[in-house]
Amino acid sequence: GAGGKGVWGKLGSELVEADVDMNDPNYDSDSLDNGDIELKTIIPEMSDEEIQKDTEPIVLEYFEHGDTAEAALAFDELNCGTKRYLIVVFAVEIAMEHKPSHREMTSVLISDLYGRIVTQKDIARAFEGLLKNLPDLVLDTPDAATVLGNFIARAVADDCLPPKFVQICKDKVTCDHARQALSRADTLLSMKHGLVRLDNVWGVGGGLRPVKYLTRQMTLLLQEYLSSGDLQEATRCLLDLEVPHFHHELVYEAVVMTIEAINGHTEELMCKLLKSLYAAIIITPDMMERGFLRVYEDMPDICLDVPLAYTVLERFVERCQKGGFVTDEVIKKMPSRGRKRFVSEGDGGRIKSHDFV
Structure with missing residues (x-):
């Protein structure tokens, strides 16, 4: 007989494949050796610190090449799992410490990652996290609340966040910094044609700005400097414009403003500013020379308005x-x-010494 409980069973029964009971406590899936089983390598989800460590170089490289598709491919290789929202969090935090043009690039990156790497829920979760982190962020970036407000408004304008996001968060937040950020976003979105204007919430990058706009900004910068005497702030404003090829305009405006002022204090302040920018190699010798030579060319017109122009210039x-x-x-x-020309026709081409009558 085949035997009963506790015996070996019928002779040859060990050769017959037994039915597998997956509910059996002794069931071991690894022991199965048939074609239906496929083994896959499971990579554990990255920790917050690992995501931050890998996100930073990708974002910084993106600031160099500006290719969102390349950045998306790099992010796609990260095993973020349910933590993909952290990509947006860390990208915005990095952008806060950089220039307006980099913040613009980050807004574009978030828009391009939407639907490919992150969902609308991920982006909303990211900004909720950033609002909570504001008390820490303002320590490194004093205007972090305003910057974050700009990012939120831009994300709404780019359809990455629902319009109701700002109001929903307003009802939940208790931190003053977060309220300030949401108020900033609300103000921007409430402006007439706000959604259209938000394309330029960070300004147009560097040399893409119109010349008239840059000239106006440099004039305002100089006027503010003459009022406050704050060298550091004037330097920061000039660097924020990101137009090193146009620094000759600052030199030109500074010299013309000095001539028009006919004021020793203005001369002293402008000289101090130009010297500081020159010493820091922010204004190069070439830009400095071009700025002065442009003033020289315009002196015949300048002296019509300022009779003492040549005396002040000297x-x-x-x-x-x-x-x-x-x-x-x-x-x-x-x-x-x-004299409009610098060389007299009758002196054999010799440069005239500056003789002021």
Whole structure:
């Protein structure tokens, strides 16, 4: 017989494949050796610290090349799992410590990652987290609340966040910084044609801005500097414009403003500013020279409005020469009073010394 309980069973029964009971406590899926089983490598979900560590180089490289598709491919390789929202959190935190043009790039990146790497829920969760983190963020970025408000408004304008997001968060937050950020976003979104204007919430990047706009910003920068005497703030404003190729305009505006002021205090402040920017290699010798030479070319017109223009110019150039930031070429080419050309026809091409009558 086949035997009963506790015996070996019928002879040859060990050769017959037994039915597998998956509910059996002794069931071991690894022991199955048939074609229906496929083994896959399971990579554990990354920790918050690992995501932050891997996100930073991707974002910084993106700031260099500006290719959102390349950044998306890099993010796709990260095993973030349910923590994909952290990509947005860390990208915004990095952008806060960078220039307005980088913040613009980050807004574009978030928009391009939406639907591919992150969902609307991920983006909403990210901004909710950032609102909670504001007390810490303002320690490194004092205007973090305003910056975050801009990011939220832009995300709504780009359809990455629902319009009701701002109001929902307003009802939940208790932190003053978070309220400030949401109030900023609400104000931007409430403006007439707000959604359209938010395309430029960070300003147009660097050299893409119109020349008139840049000239106006430099004039305002100089006026503010003359009022406050704050060198550091003036330097920051100039760097924020991100137009090193246009710094000759600042030199030009500074010299013209000095001539029009006919004021020793203004001459002293402007000389101090130009010297500081020159010493920090923010304004290069070439830009400095171009700025002064442009003033020289316009002197016949300037002196129509300012009769003492040549006298003030001579005094200012001599002050700048003592400051050590104008070249001999700039000094040699300084025009004489009432002369549009710098070289007299009858002196054999010799550069005239600056003779002021």
